[in-house]
Amino acid sequence: MASKAVKAPGTPRAPPGTPQDSGSPREFETLRLQREGGHVLHLQLNRPQKRNALNLQCWRELRECFQELSQDPSCRAIVVSGAGSAFTAGIDLSDFALLVADLPEDVARRAWGLRQKVVELQESFTAMERCPKPVIAAVHGPCIGAGVDLISACDIRFCSQDAAFQVKEVDMGLAADVGTLQRLPKIVGSQSLVNELAFTARVMRAPEALTCGLVSRVLPDKETLLEVALGVASAIAARSPVAVQGTKVNLLYSRDRPVSEGLHHVATWNMAMLQTEDIPKSVQAALDKKGPEDVPFAKL
Numbered sequence: 570m571a572s573k574a575v576k577a578p579g580t581p582r583a584p585p586g587t588p589q590d591s592g593s594p595r596e597f598e599t600l601r602l603q604r605e606g607g608h609v610l611h612l613q614l615n616r617p618q619k620r621n622a623l624n625l626q627c628w629r630e631l632r633e634c635f636q637e638l639s640q641d642p643s644c645r646a647i648v649v650s651g652a653g654s655a656f657t658a659g660i661d662l663s664d665f666a667l668l669v670a671d672l673p674e675d676v677a678r679r680a681w682g683l684r685q686k687v688v689e690l691q692e693s694f695t696a697m698e699r700c701p702k703p704v705i706a707a708v709h710g711p712c713i714g715a716g717v718d719l720i721s722a723c724d725i726r727f728c729s730q731d732a733a734f735q736v737k738e739v740d741m742g743l744a745a746d747v748g749t750l751q752r753l754p755k756i757v758g759s760q761s762l763v764n765e766l767a768f769t770a771r772v773m774r775a776p777e778a779l780t781c782g783l784v785s786r787v788l789p790d791k792e793t794l795l796e797v798a799l800g801v802a803s804a805i806a807a808r809s810p811v812a813v814q815g816t817k818v819n820l821l822y823s824r825d826r827p828v829s830e831g832l833h834h835v836a837t838w839n840m841a842m843l844q845t846e847d848i849p850k851s852v853q854a855a856l857d858k859k860g861p862e863d864v865p866f867a868k869l
């Protein structure tokens with residue numbers, strides 16, 4: 570039987586705002602992080618006057634936020650949405666120049682420095698993908714450029730009827746480089762459609778996003794969208810975190826590998842995780858005709 574993590578006597582309580590504290594989540598400048606019930610966190614991109622355009626601060630905060638939530642035992646599922654009238658207008662266009670500012674003159678060093686900046690931006694969304702807690706994107710209104718990169722790194726995507734998706738990078742003179750070209754073909758299934766969207770920057774609306782599998786649900790409006798997304802997050806959070814997080818880690822591992830490697834990985838994973846106390850607790854609940862919602866699972 571796994572032993573519960575017990576805080577040693579005299580261990581100071583984490584100050585409010587740190588991820589270990591199940592009270593108030595950390596405050597950010599460009600993001601709003603709120604706890605919704607016990608183990609669900611709602612993260613809003615929060616620059617509504619700029620249609621949640623992602624400035625450098627926002628990229629940095631997203632990275633830090635997901636690195637911290639990954640370690641936060643009181644967080645079991647995350648919903649990402651946009652404040653105001655858009656999910657996001659993509660990269661903050663006024664920050665584009667900053668990407669090449671302060672780089673050395675020599676071409677090799679300049680290129681190396683720029684590469685480092687691109688890798689840092691990639692990390693903001695890769696941190697969402699790597700976070701073992703499921704992340705649900707709730708998209709309303711425009712979701713442009715970097716917005717598509719962002720939602721491609723999420724585990725579940727829902728949208729409202731007014732959502733409009735655009736792989737806009739070619740219109741800015743660049744090849745998308747923070748995840749869309751790598752992740753979208755695995756989500757959508759039709760390479761032809763991905764190519765068309767990425768070569769033309771055509772806007773894709775909610776019904777097509779549903780048909781092609783970019784989103785799995787379309788809701789009539791933003792309010793219903795958030796209600797449903799938070800409801801699904803609560804359903805996830807009610808289940809064993811050992812089971813849910815193990816499922817995410819193994820789905821992600823298997824996505825890019827042959828079946829044989831995925832099976833090998835999960836067998837090794839489960840030689841430890843099958844020993845969890847969550848299994849007998851869940852089995853007993855099922856025998857008692859109770860659901861996972863009735864089982865108090867320890868934090869992970």
Ligand SMILES: CCC/C=C/C=C/C(=O)SCCNC(=O)CCNC(=O)[C@H](O)C(C)(C)COP(=O)(O)OP(=O)(O)OC[C@H]1O[C@@H](n2cnc3c(N)ncnc32)[C@H](O)[C@@H]1OP(=O)(O)O
Pocket residue numbers: 618619620622623654655657658659660661662663668687690711713714715716737738741745746747
């Ligand atoms: C190495 C790089 C890796 C990353 C690459 C990423 C690339 C991309 O993301 S490409 C996509 C860039 N985004 C765009 O081209 C979208 C531009 N915005 C719009 O088309 C519209 O604003 C939008 C359809 C989203 C909303 O239209 P709406 O009429 O509702 O609002 P506006 O009046 O246009 O805008 C309101 C204020 O927001 C500012 N704003 C909007 N988008 C951006 C942006 N991407 N960057 C910076 N600022 C943006 C807009 O200027 C208005 O500001 P203000 O005039 O101060 O009120």
